[in-house]
Amino acid sequence: MREIYADHAATTFPRPPEVVENMVHYLRDIGCSPGRGAYHKSLAAARMVYEARGLLARLLAVPEPEQIIFTPNVTTSLNLVFKGLLAEGDHVLISSMEHNAVVRPLSRLAREKNVLLEQLACAPDGTLDLLKLRRALRPNTRLVVLTHASNVTGTILPVYEAGEMLAGTDTFFCVDAAQTAGTEVVDFAALQCDYLAFTGHKGLLGPPGIGGLCISRRAATVTRPLIEGGTGSRSEDEYQPDFLPDKFESGTQNMPGIAGLAAGVRLISDTGLAVICKERTTLMESLLSGLAEINGLTIHGTKEAAKSVYTVSINMAGVDCSDLSFMLDQAYGIQTRAGLHCAPLAHKTIGTFPQGTVRFSLGYQNTADDVAAIIAALREISAF
Numbered sequence: 001m002r003e004i005y006a007d008h009a010a011t012t013f014p015r016p017p018e019v020v021e022n023m024v025h026y027l028r029d030i031g032c033s034p035g036r037g038a039y040h041k042s043l044a045a046a047r048m049v050y051e052a053r054g055l056l057a058r059l060l061a062v063p064e065p066e067q068i069i070f071t072p073n074v075t076t077s078l079n080l081v082f083k084g085l086l087a088e089g090d091h092v093l094i095s096s097m098e099h100n101a102v103v104r105p106l107s108r109l110a111r112e113k114n115v116l117l118e119q120l121a122c123a124p125d126g127t128l129d130l131l132k133l134r135r136a137l138r139p140n141t142r143l144v145v146l147t148h149a150s151n152v153t154g155t156i157l158p159v160y161e162a163g164e165m166l167a168g169t170d171t172f173f174c175v176d177a178a179q180t181a182g183t184e185v186v187d188f189a190a191l192q193c194d195y196l197a198f199t200g201h202k203g204l205l206g207p208p209g210i211g212g213l214c215i216s217r218r219a220a221t222v223t224r225p226l227i228e229g230g231t232g233s234r235s236e237d238e239y240q241p242d243f244l245p246d247k248f249e250s251g252t253q254n255m256p257g258i259a260g261l262a263a264g265v266r267l268i269s270d271t272g273l274a275v276i277c278k279e280r281t282t283l284m285e286s287l288l289s290g291l292a293e294i295n296g297l298t299i300h301g302t303k304e305a306a307k308s309v310y311t312v313s314i315n316m317a318g319v320d321c322s323d324l325s326f327m328l329d330q331a332y333g334i335q336t337r338a339g340l341h342c343a344p345l346a347h348k349t350i351g352t353f354p355q356g357t358v359r360f361s362l363g364y365q366n367t368a369d370d371v372a373a374i375i376a377a378l379r380e381i382s383a384f
């Protein structure tokens with residue numbers, strides 16, 4: 001049976017050969033830590049990290065590569081932002097489509113540190129009316145956090161417009177680009193945000209365990225590091241360096257991860273984001289129109305390919321979502337994710353809490369044939 005992987009919102013699979021090869025190249029031919037020695041292999045490692053930062057800076061339109069900090073994943077990047085910026089009495093606004101990577105650390109800060117956490121209610125299709133943001137802003141609003149796209153419905157939020165609204169104010173703006181980096185235009189400069197958190201193992205086609213945070217100069221000055229320690233720089237100083245990226249990068253880096261991520265980013269840049277976005281829209285249009293013709297399906301989200309990323313959630317009348325996901329895998333080789341997708345808030349917003357949905361999330365490897373097979377399988381199951 002042909003396998004169709006439709007869980008790219010969780011992690012990308014299969015990884016492009018270039019990604020695997022560059023990781024092997026690092027482990028086999030370089031193998032050393034950057035910035036810790038003057039011998040040629042250590043310098044080669046430093047060059048590799050430098051190039052990876054440069055590739056990411058170009059893809060994400062970050063003015064200076066050192067404004068990109070490597071972290072294990074977007075979850076760590078978000079924790080860095082929240083724990084490094086917020087203090088007692090700060091007001092924080094988030095959308096009601098956020099992932100637990102946003103909700104949980106902020107909820108703890110609200111409970112234990114008296115941070116005032118407020119949600120902006122999105123519509124049942126996941127869209128956000130920016131008037132709600134304008135009305136909710138207060139003099140003590142320290143931070144606004146928005147996901148660029150929902151990992152449940154794929155709905156794109158108006159992050160560029162929010163950035164425009166917040167530009168020039170004292171409120172910091174953080175964008176969670178977990179679902180968009182590599183598959184949608186993510187332009188740090190145009191977003192006018194202070195923090196852009198990304199993860200390497202989804203649209204950026206890299207391995208798990210590597211991600212990052214793009215940080216504005218003003219945010220870098222006031223944000224405290226989450227982790228402190230050896231950086232290979234200013235070793236005589238008992239305090240953490242205050243310059244980028246060292247202020248936020250301590251300990252031995254995930255070098256195989258950086259190697260894989262660099263190869264993924266290079267592949268995306270060589271292909272061109274415009275081509276990737278166009279292919280995505282075409283695939284999503286055929287998936288959404290095919291789904292709309294099947295009886296008994298509820299499709300969540302905007303139902304418009306141009307307003308969403310590669311992801312859509314559905315429910316089938318009378319079929320539990322775990323059972324549907326299991327059937328799709330066992331009988332048709334189609335791999336999806338059922339349940340709450342670590343985003344219970346988003347499910348409450350779209351009206352699918354606590355049962356959840358079956359999520360189809362495509363990636364650059366999926367084809368029109370995969371979409372046809374998904375539609376045929378769902379049609380067959382719904383006709384039982």
Ligand SMILES: Cc1ncc(COP(=O)(O)O)c(C=O)c1O
Pocket residue numbers: 009010073074075076099101147149150151176178179199200211342
């Ligand atoms: C919107 C969003 N934010 C955060 C995360 C967390 O990503 P990671 O596990 O790579 O930290 C995810 C992962 O599914 C996500 O979809």
